Amino acid sequence: MKQIKLYIMSLWILFVLVLVATLNIPVSFDSNATFVGWKMLLSINNVVAFLCILFILMGLLFYYQFNYRLKGAPDGLPIMITKIENINYEYVSLFMTLLSVIAFDFNTFRGAILFFLVLLILGAIFIKTELFYSNPSFALLGFYIYRVETGHMDIISNGSILIARGKIKCRDKVNYIKISETVFYCQKSKIRNK
Structure with missing residues (x-):
C-alpha cells in the first residue's frame, strides 16, 4: 500500500498538467451570470479534471502521512549512512514517459478511460x-534520491534506495519508513552524529 501511495504522490505534476488541459467551466462575466447546469459541469473533460483534483489531494494527504510518521514513529532507530550516491538523474526517463500520456484526447469517454488505464x-x-x-515530481518537492550503504545490512541492505527530503551525506543518521525491500522514505535524524 505504501508503494501505491508513493506512486500517486509522485504523479502530482502529471495531474496538474491534465487538470489544466481538461478543466472546462464556462463562465460568463456579465451582469447576467447564471449557473451553467450540472450536465455542462459534469462533462467528460471535467470528470477527468475532478478526478485529477482528487488524486492531487490524495497525494498531499499521503505526503503529510509519510512526514507525520517519520516525526512520530519511524520503522526503527536511526541508521548511519556509510556510503552514498546521488541518483537524481534517473528522473528524466520517467518524465518523458509521463508527458506522452497528456497526448490523449480527453474530450471522449474512450480517451479518459485510456488515460487512467495507462x-x-x-x-x-x-x-x-x-x-x-524515480519521478521528477519529487525533485520539485525538494526530495533527493540516493543509493546507499549502511552498517546495518539486516535493515537497509547495500544498494538500497533512499527517498529523502533534503540533502543527506555520508555519516548522517536517518529515520526511515520501509516502502519495499530496497526502497525507503527517510529524513535526516535529529540525533547528533558521533
Missing part, C-alpha cells in the same frame, strides 16, 4: 520493478 499499467510496472521513486 496510469494503472504504468503504476503496476513501476511498483513491480520498484522504479516508482
Whole structure:
C-alpha cells in the first residue's frame, strides 16, 4: 500500500498538467451570470479534471502521512549512512514517459478511460520493478534520491534506495519508513552524529 501511495504522490505534476488541459467551466462575466447546469459541469473533460483534483489531494494527504510518521514513529532507530550516491538523474526517463500520456484526447469517454488505464499499467510496472521513486515530481518537492550503504545490512541492505527530503551525506543518521525491500522514505535524524 505504501508503494501505491508513493506512486500517486509522485504523479502530482502529471495531474496538474491534465487538470489544466481538461478543466472546462464556462463562465460568463456579465451582469447576467447564471449557473451553467450540472450536465455542462459534469462533462467528460471535467470528470477527468475532478478526478485529477482528487488524486492531487490524495497525494498531499499521503505526503503529510509519510512526514507525520517519520516525526512520530519511524520503522526503527536511526541508521548511519556509510556510503552514498546521488541518483537524481534517473528522473528524466520517467518524465518523458509521463508527458506522452497528456497526448490523449480527453474530450471522449474512450480517451479518459485510456488515460487512467495507462496510469494503472504504468503504476503496476513501476511498483513491480520498484522504479516508482524515480519521478521528477519529487525533485520539485525538494526530495533527493540516493543509493546507499549502511552498517546495518539486516535493515537497509547495500544498494538500497533512499527517498529523502533534503540533502543527506555520508555519516548522517536517518529515520526511515520501509516502502519495499530496497526502497525507503527517510529524513535526516535529529540525533547528533558521533
